[in-house]
Amino acid sequence: MNTPLNGCAICVRNVTKRYGNFTAVDALSFDVEPGEIFAMLGPNGAGKTTMIRMVLDILKPDTGSIEVLGGPISDATKDRIGYLPEERGLYRDVPVIDVLTYLAQLKGVPRAEAQRRAATMLEQVGLEANIKSKVSELSKGMQQKVQTVATVLHRPSLVIIDEPFSGLDPVNTQMIKDLLYDLNRDGTTIVMSTHQMNFIEEMANRLVMIDHGHRVLYGSVQDVRDRFAEDAVVVEGTGDWAALPGVRSFDLSETGREVTLHLADGATPDSIMQSLATNSGYQVRRFELAVPSLTDIFIQVAGGNNNRNGG
Amino acid sequence: MSWNKIFLVAKREYWFNFKRKSFLFSAYGVPLLTLVAMFLIFQFTANRESNLDDFARIGVIDRAGIVSVLDAPGLSADSDAPEYVLISDPSLPVPDNDDPEARDAYFTALEQRAREQFDAGELDGYLVIADQYVMNGVVNLYTEGNIPAALSSDIGSFMGRQVSARAPEALEMEANLLAQPIEEVMRDIDSGDEMSEAALVGRMLLPFIFVFIYVLATSTTAQYLMNGIVEEKETRMMEILATSIRPTELLWGKMLGLAALSFTQIGIWLAAGALLVMSLEGAREFVGALGLAPLDIALVVFMFVINFLLFSATMLGIGAASTAEAESRQIAGILTFITVLPMAGVVTFFTNPDGPIPLFFTFFPFTAATGLILRFGLTTVPLWQIILSLAIQIVAVFVMMWLAAKIFRLGMLMYGKRLTPRTLWQALREGRATLTTASAPVDGAAAK
Numbered sequence: 001m002n003t004p005l006n007g008c009a010i011c012v013r014n015v016t017k018r019y020g021n022f023t024a025v026d027a028l029s030f031d032v033e034p035g036e037i038f039a040m041l042g043p044n045g046a047g048k049t050t051m052i053r054m055v056l057d058i059l060k061p062d063t064g065s066i067e068v069l070g071g072p073i074s075d076a077t078k079d080r081i082g083y084l085p086e087e088r089g090l091y092r093d094v095p096v097i098d099v100l101t102y103l104a105q106l107k108g109v110p111r112a113e114a115q116r117r118a119a120t121m122l123e124q125v126g127l128e129a130n131i132k133s134k135v136s137e138l139s140k141g142m143q144q145k146v147q148t149v150a151t152v153l154h155r156p157s158l159v160i161i162d163e164p165f166s167g168l169d170p171v172n173t174q175m176i177k178d179l180l181y182d183l184n185r186d187g188t189t190i191v192m193s194t195h196q197m198n199f200i201e202e203m204a205n206r207l208v209m210i211d212h213g214h215r216v217l218y219g220s221v222q223d224v225r226d227r228f229a230e231d232a233v234v235v236e237g238t239g240d241w242a243a244l245p246g247v248r249s250f251d252l253s254e255t256g257r258e259v260t261l262h263l264a265d266g267a268t269p270d271s272i273m274q275s276l277a278t279n280s281g282y283q284v285r286r287f288e289l290a291v292p293s294l295t296d297i298f299i300q301v302a303g304g305n306n307n308r309n310g311g
Numbered sequence: 312m313s314w315n316k317i318f319l320v321a322k323r324e325y326w327f328n329f330k331r332k333s334f335l336f337s338a339y340g341v342p343l344l345t346l347v348a349m350f351l352i353f354q355f356t357a358n359r360e361s362n363l364d365d366f367a368r369i370g371v372i373d374r375a376g377i378v379s380v381l382d383a384p385g386l387s388a389d390s391d392a393p394e395y396v397l398i399s400d401p402s403l404p405v406p407d408n409d410d411p412e413a414r415d416a417y418f419t420a421l422e423q424r425a426r427e428q429f430d431a432g433e434l435d436g437y438l439v440i441a442d443q444y445v446m447n448g449v450v451n452l453y454t455e456g457n458i459p460a461a462l463s464s465d466i467g468s469f470m471g472r473q474v475s476a477r478a479p480e481a482l483e484m485e486a487n488l489l490a491q492p493i494e495e496v497m498r499d500i501d502s503g504d505e506m507s508e509a510a511l512v513g514r515m516l517l518p519f520i521f522v523f524i525y526v527l528a529t530s531t532t533a534q535y536l537m538n539g540i541v542e543e544k545e546t547r548m549m550e551i552l553a554t555s556i557r558p559t560e561l562l563w564g565k566m567l568g569l570a571a572l573s574f575t576q577i578g579i580w581l582a583a584g585a586l587l588v589m590s591l592e593g594a595r596e597f598v599g600a601l602g603l604a605p606l607d608i609a610l611v612v613f614m615f616v617i618n619f620l621l622f623s624a625t626m627l628g629i630g631a632a633s634t635a636e637a638e639s640r641q642i643a644g645i646l647t648f649i650t651v652l653p654m655a656g657v658v659t660f661f662t663n664p665d666g667p668i669p670l671f672f673t674f675f676p677f678t679a680a681t682g683l684i685l686r687f688g689l690t691t692v693p694l695w696q697i698i699l700s701l702a703i704q705i706v707a708v709f710v711m712m713w714l715a716a717k718i719f720r721l722g723m724l725m726y727g728k729r730l731t732p733r734t735l736w737q738a739l740r741e742g743r744a745t746l747t748t749a750s751a752p753v754d755g756a757a758a759k
Binding site for chain 1: 316542543547548551
């Protein structure tokens with residue numbers, strides 16, 4: 001079990017990073033709370049990887065401050081972080097157990113303990129038979145599982161994973177998800193950067209969306225979705241939707257099974273539900289608020305910014 | 312700096328590279344093959360040059376009229392030395408010395424007879440001592456196949472006996488000295504000790520052999536260092552390592568691990584050499600001639616360490632600046648070529664070890680160690696040159712280490728993107744290299 005933190009797991013304040021004339025991160029601020037699953041999203045080139053590298057002290061910010069696990073990052077702090085970059089790999093001609101032991105030792109885990117933990121975790125992800133295989137002999141999915149094990153073997157307080165599920169089949173995806181949930185249950189803070197919005201919707205407590213180095217969305221996943229909720233309801237059923245009181249217009253989905261009812265001024269989802277319940281000309285199988293998916297929000301925000309920036 | 316992490320990296324680099332097939336081959340295979348090859352060559356050539364089994368009987372046609380002693384004194388009957396027999400034909404009248412035509416006909420007939428005996432297997436060859444032997448020393452040997460050095464030597468002794476036999480009574484020197492008038496004794500100029508021929512050759516050749524081992528060991532391990540960096544960049548391990556260990560710790564760990572590997576390699580070779588020296592007397596003389604004092608050994612070891620650091624730092628920089636192993640190998644090849652240039656220009660070292668070219672090699676950082684060691688065997692290098700050369704090497708090491716650390720920090724996370732000299736120069740001028748380990752956008756490309 002990880003020691004709970006009083007402050008934030010990551011505190012980013014007004015951080016700016018420039019490469020020559022190019023501003024990769026521009027006055028960015030956000031917090032990651034201890035013990036949460038936090039998502040970092042944004043289109044390609046938004047500055048996510050630069051931001052992660054600054055959090056990890058691989059890069060230094062030009063201005064602003066970053067605190068990690070209760071203070072400025074130090075060698076001791078780094079030993080409490082697990083990082084899996086998007087572009088990842090392992091020593092190819094080395095047995096799996098040796099790579100895992102070496103990386104855990106670099107994080108301060110004694111050799112014997114590192115070997116014991118590696119064996120246990122490889123068993124957990126179904127790779128017990130490959131403990132002495134060379135990395136180059138493993139499939140891509142197997143290698144990814146080994147990389148994930150390497151990231152968490154030293155039992156970090158903070159795990160930062162770039163695209164944790166890319167290239168994994170559904171079974172392995174579930175296995176890694178379970179691993180991350182287990183860690184999170186033990187108090188580990190998890191930061192994931194991903195384009196796969198369904199995983200953010202499913203797993204993340206909060207998120208920050210970065211675009212062109214700026215923070216464009218920030219808050220709990222539910223808050224963000226609610227903020228982008230349209231004044232509309234989604235209904236699955238039959239009836240004359242145009243004649244329903246309180247409906248300004250409606251859109252039929254491509255499958256024809258559901259319809260989005262746009263509310264007229266003064267109408268509320270409650271009043272629409274009441275109208276449907278009292279009118280025998282309508283049959284309703286499903287009724288819900290028209291809350292957009294994160295994918296829709298992502299496209300809306302990133303697309304809008306690209307248009308504004310001529311991209 | 313965490314010495315614990317440096318030690319971990321050093322240990323990992325040492326054992327990983329120690330188990331490489333290429334290392335095992337160069338560490339064990341090369342000396343083993345060299346020993347086997349030397350043994351076979353020695354056996355073959357020694358046998359080939361000393362074996363007189365094929366020359367039991369040699370015919371002698373004495374046109375000069377000098378032969379008077381056919382038996383070698385003191386030789387037992389079962390000696391390997393050939394038996395010399397005068398070719399004669401009782402049926403032919405011996406011509407007068409004043410009748411050249413009759414002499415020619417007579418000796419031509421004797422040569423024909425010798426040839427017949429040779430073809431019949433009665434002779435293994437025959438000598439024709441020229442008319443003007445006393446003036447020009449010409450002796451023609453007719454035979455087939457390889458002529459071992461021992462046969463030439465024995466013919467020399469045979470002729471020496473003929474010359475000695477004709478020495479006047481009044482000659483105030485040993486008669487056999489007429490055939491071989493000098494007995495050279497070579498002595499060390501400093502100690503005055505007598506030196507064998509093997510020792511003399513050893514004094515000149517050993518530095519070359521040492522330089523060869525030196526360059527091979529250094530370049531092999533320094534290339535492992537470079538390959539390791541390139542692999543860590545190619546496989547993106549570098550980014551994970553960067554969150555666990557400081558670049559300087561990683562750099563030092565790698566250099567120490569591979570320095571230890573390099574010493575292991577040289578240790579194995581020296582052990583093989585010692586084995587050879589212990590088992591062969593000739594090899595003992597060969598090595599003993601160098602007469603290395605403890606101070607000399609300390610100097611050579613010191614230069615090895617400096618040279619290794621210089622090589623490693625350079626290879627490290629090349630590795631960090633390159634995008635792929637093939638590319639880094641090409642650049643590293645140029646460096647290795649520069650280092651072995653003194654070996655390629657060995658003739659200039661022999662002809663004039665204090666000339667401008669050997670001097671240049673002594674003071675050029677990448678060839679200073681090899682240049683200096685080569686000259687040690689051939690001349691007395693002035694103390695000021697040794698000090699200046701060492702000073703240049705030490706300064707070069709510090710400059711290269713500083714530059715390599717900058718390049719390493721700058722280039723370690725530049726995947727698929729070459730660190731150009733222009734980019735490096737810009738970064739150094741802006742002073743950002745110390746602040747950033749840099750991702751792709753150093754030269755303005757978009758960040759992720």
